[in-house]
Amino acid sequence: MMMIEMRAIRKTYRTGRVEVEALRDVNLDVDRNEFVAIVGPSGSGKSTLMNLLGCLDTPTAGAYRLSGESVAGLDRNRLAEIRNRHIGFVFQNFNLLPYASALENVELPLLFAGLPANERNERATAILEKVDLADRMHHKPGELSGGQMQRVAIARALVNRPTMVLADEPTGNLDSVSGRGIVGLFQELHAAGQTIVMITHDMAIARIASRVVQIRDGEIVEDKSAAA
């Protein structure tokens, strides 16, 4: 069983009389422990694909099975549960709560998972230590550098031990030094067995992935594994 099975996925946005086919007839399987880089020009449908993979949005047509379970027709509360249990998001613009400390931001998914306070604290602390932020736990996002903020976001994505991490241009807002640090972190995670799907338009970053999927105009035009 594949971790991700997408069949004939279509996503059409409509604004007034205008319809945009953001994705058309996408088929994609991702197996456990893959590190997939999704590349393609701006507006090609990468973020749309990621929102569908992460159950933030639902396809207009097609079938999507995550860990063997069909996602179609689930209500908003169930989808939230799946995001909480299976998905860890890392965004280009971090998306941290500005008024909460790094620790509280990382605890957030555990809170919605219903874990008790002491366990939340233990797990969030442990994961922040793993991303080298032991000394920044009580800082607010505004008091952290871009690279540190993205580490907090990665810690938040990992804290509930997700089936896969979805990252949408995680280095897009970082200088090259911080960016390399973040890429290194993803490499380590992959080496430790984490399944990762990452959107990027940086071919240099794409090269460290185990597989590169190219999208153009809402269609997959190339799918190459580096394993060979």
Added chain:
Amino acid sequence: MTSLSFLRQMLQDVRHQKVRTLLTLLGITWGTVSVALLVAFGEGLQRRIVKSQKGLGESIVIAWPSRTSIPYEGLGKGRGIRVTEEDIEALRRKIPDARFSGEHSDGRNTFRRERVRISPGMSAVSPVFGVMRNLIPAPGGRFVNDLDVDRKRRMVFLGDKLKQDLFGDAEAVGQTIMIDNAPFMVIGVLKKKAQDSSYSGRDQDKAFIVDTTYRGIHGDRYVNNFIFQARHPSLVPEVTRRVYEELGRRLKFNPNDKEAIKTWDTTEGEKFLSIFFTTFRLFLAVIGSFTLMVGGLGVSNIMYVVVEERTREIGIKLAVGAKPRFIQSQFLLETLTLTALGGVLGFIITLAVLWIFPFLGLDEYVGTPTASPAVVLTTAALLGLIGIAAGHFPARRASLLDPVAALKLS
């Protein structure tokens, strides 16, 4: 959210919208004060009026023998009807569902004590009269009793104002006064009471002795009027019918002849008052509720703004797995907390007003408003309802936000 960060979140919202939140809170506070005070005043006024009404007696009927208006068994109309103590005794026997007392009063009595002379109203009655008419003795005294009846004792019960005229502040109970040159002992003085309506002068100005003593002195068998009280107000019409039937048979008049015996049924007034005040209080409550609803609209409005401001944060929470249900309850809870805060402030102001009120000396006119459980519960229930209504719609909007769109904002 943990309660800590929930509170922090709220403080954050309050800080962002200081003036608006404050105005909104004041709206709720003012609404709460309106509802609570209006209902409390309504209740106080009702209590005051009902108490005065009861000064005459609760659910009693007063009956005056008069003249027939319908010919009966060969007797013409316009015939005078006179009722004796024996007739009253017969009513007691035949109608166990009510109690009766005749009342003699000729109004030509001179009371004398030392150098004070006064001619007050005086009634000669049965001991049950005191119970029916709420003639409650001040501590240290009593109303006339059955022993006074049996022994035709010369005992007198004085209205509080009459006592004041005769004795001033001196103790009256146990003292002797002269009534038409016969010595009577004062056995009780009326405890001060509120009385709005009367039929032969206010009780505070009157004196009461037992009927047997009166008859012993005056030889008068006929009562001026009699009063009765049914075991329950609902029995009054039936008891009244039986009174006409029984007296009609004994005194030979048509039992449907309402002129032969004229009656004043005080329960009608009580019924009217009760309906009037129920309506009146409802009216006040509705006015207050409208004020509170306007406050509720303010809260709702500010919560819409808060949802707007926190759209991105909601998007983040949804992305990491917060259920829309949870987002909804969070905003509902925040609205309820705001409403409760305004409400508590309103209750405090209300209590302060209610605390000050008795010192204004207005009790005689409008009664004393008090925060009875009914007032508090009504207001709290209304606050809860309005809080839920005010929170529901913004909270629902928050929970229906599309996470992708919410996250795109920056």
